Amino acid sequence: MVDSPWILVFVTLSVLLDVFLPVLPSGVLLISAATVGTTGPNDTRDVVDIIELLLCAAAASCLGDLAAYCLAWRGGDWLDRRISRSRRIAAAQQRLGQAITNGGGALVLIARFAPAGRSVVSLGAGAAHRRPIEFLPWSALAGLVWAAYGVGLGYVCGRWFGATWLAPASSLVALFGAGFLAAFVSRRRVTRRKCES
Numbered sequence: 324m325v326d327s328p329w330i331l332v333f334v335t336l337s338v339l340l341d342v343f344l345p346v347l348p349s350g351v352l353l354i355s356a357a358t359v360g361t362t363g364p365n366d367t368r369d370v371v372d373i374i375e376l377l378l379c380a381a382a383a384s385c386l387g388d389l390a391a392y393c394l395a396w397r398g399g400d401w402l403d404r405r406i407s408r409s410r411r412i413a414a415a416q417q418r419l420g421q422a423i424t425n426g427g428g429a430l431v432l433i434a435r436f437a438p439a440g441r442s443v444v445s446l447g448a449g450a451a452h453r454r455p456i457e458f459l460p461w462s463a464l465a466g467l468v469w470a471a472y473g474v475g476l477g478y479v480c481g482r483w484f485g486a487t488w489l490a491p492a493s494s495l496v497a498l499f500g501a502g503f504l505a506a507f508v509s510r511r512r513v514t515r516r517k518c519e520s
Contacts, residue, residue, distance in 0.1 A: 330356045331379050338383035338470075342391045345439040350473055353380050357477025377474045384435070384466030385459070388445045392458060395449025412443065431461035435469045 334352050341347040356376055407413050431448070434440030448458040 330359075331375060334376065335379045335383045338380050339387045339390075342387035342442050342445055345442055349380075353470065353473040354477040354480075357474040358481040359477075373474055373478055377470050380470035380473065381463075381467040384441075384469060385463045388441065388462040388466065389459065391442060391445035392449040392455075392462075395446040396452060398449070428457065428461040431458065432465040432468060435465035436472075441465075 334349070334356055337347050337349040337352050341349040353376070357373060431444050434444040445458075445462070
């Protein structure tokens with residue numbers, strides 16, 4: 324599937340929808356597509372494919388964030404009931420919403436790398452009724468940085484290791500490492516802001 328001409332569609336849909344379904348393997352799919360895209364014989368075409376992949380992933384990330392933000396902004400009681408079913412999600416949404424309310428735009432960037440962080444931050448920003456100008460630029464930057472990181476990992480590992488199993492394996496280790504680091508940094512930032520309040 325990764326070598327299919329439809330890969331841009333699959334990556335775009337996966338990244339767009341993983342704000343609502345964090346179990347979708349959008350990061351894995353992005354890295355795999357970038358890895359396969361660098362192992363072909365045509366270097367010029369590889370660069371064009373990589374740029375297309377990066378732009379599609381970044382745009383889909385921003386559009387997904389915007390959809391979640393708008394849903395939370397207008398969701399009202401229905402969304403609150405859905406979120407309150409999970410204590411962990413409700414607590415995380417409350418803490419992150421407070422951090423965003425206090426001007427934590429960098430949290431949007433950091434949370435894009437954390438597992439389900441994108442979902443919680445986008446919904447938290449919408450529920451806190453942050454103005455679009457305070458959220459969307461950070462969302463666009465987060466989507467671009469995340470896409471560049473994923474595509475860059477796939478590209479570099481594809482160049483170093485070729486079409487062997489080492490390329491996607493080392494890329495995935497780096498992806499999950501960034502996710503755990505982002506989750507750790509997000510929790511520390513939220514805890515520090517909470518202590519300062």
